[in-house]
Amino acid sequence: MEDNQIQKEIQSQNQLSNDEIISWGQLLSEAKDTLTKANVPDADIDAWLLMEHCFSITKSFFFLNRRQIVESKEKIKQYREFIKQRAARIPLQYLTKTQGFMGLEFSVTPAVLIPRQDTETLVETLLSYAKDKPGASLIDVCTGSGCIAVSLAHYGNFAQVTASDISSAALLVAKKNAADNHASVQFFESDLLEQVPGRFDMIVSNPPYIEDDVILGLEPEVKDNEPMIALSGGKDGLIFYRRLTETAKDHLNPGGALFVEIGYNQWEAVAELFRANGFSKPTLVRDLAGLDRVVWGVLDEM
Structure with a gap:
């Protein structure tokens, strides 16, 4: 031809x-x-x-x-x-660039973990605890998309809501979400609480908590697309819980409280870390599926 x-x-x-x-x-x-x-x-x-x-x-x-x-x-x-x-296997939310959470709309990019409905249990637990504590201050550590901090600022009665993340790219997304949802949140680029000044009445965090070996078996949408920095909690999944519980007392006001999301099988290990670092009575909250989801506790009075 x-x-x-x-x-x-x-x-x-x-x-x-x-x-x-x-x-x-x-x-x-x-x-x-x-x-x-x-x-x-x-x-x-x-x-x-x-x-x-x-x-x-x-x-x-x-x-x-x-x-x-x-x-x-x-x-x-x-x-x-x-x-x-x-x-x-690109996640749907990275294509539509949005995800609903707590009745609000959040922008998402591959720089941040996609908000999960399970995490609403963490937000609802803290809102319930804070409802008779108007004017309290809090910080959301490992904020990612900002869904926790923005939701708390939107629905709560806090005098100050602060958020931190080690990723500058994630903070850009979080700041956009705060602006889009008309939420007043102060942001810091920080490795956990290391570069954040001041003390707070409450610390909340959904830290990376998946064991490295487990990540390998996750769906391609997660392991190949979502940021590894927001997934990996190290070999045993507990790296960030150790750091948070060890340093929380230096960033909490007297009688302050710490709230964290956990994996379904981490309650006992995280509770022990709470007790070892001044939170003598950690409390477990389960999600709508009945799985262990949140651990929180109040710092013991000195």
Whole structure:
């Protein structure tokens, strides 16, 4: 076949592709099949959520128009690119760039851990504790996206909410989320509490707590995409609990309290660290699934 004939054939194929006619229903079905073949969890849900995000449509619109032709070729191309990335196990939230938490919307990027509903237990526990302590001060350590600090500033009655993170990239996301949600939060770039001045009535943290060996067996969405600095708690998952409990007394006011999220199997180990560092009566809180989720305690009076 001569070169000019080959070129004509390519042009003909491209024209067919450019002129493709596809309905809303066919496009969604195609996306579901792609994600299912890639073993993506909840393929049906993610295919729809990405369509909703890409085309800004409602389910009512879709069901009323599912046999109609999708007019925007550019949007079809964009949607298929989203599906391609999701099939490669890029987390849905990194594609839509948003995640709901405590009834608020948070921007997320690969610089931060994606907020989980489980962590709402930590926020709700602290809000319940602080409801009769108006005007208290607190700091959220390892703030990441800022979802904890922003939620506490939004729903609580605190005189001061502070947040810290070692990652400057994460702090940029957290500051945006505070601004977007009209929350007053002061931010510090700090390794835990090392570069943060002053003392607080409460310290809260969802630190990295997954054992290094366990990380290797996690879903690709997590182990290959979310920041390792926000996941790894070292060989036993307890590195940051040791550091937090050891230094908390130097950053808490008298009678101050420490709240941390934990893994489902870490209650006894973390409770022992609390007791060894001046929190004699640590308390366990379970999440909605019945799993151990939060440990908190009040610093013993000297």
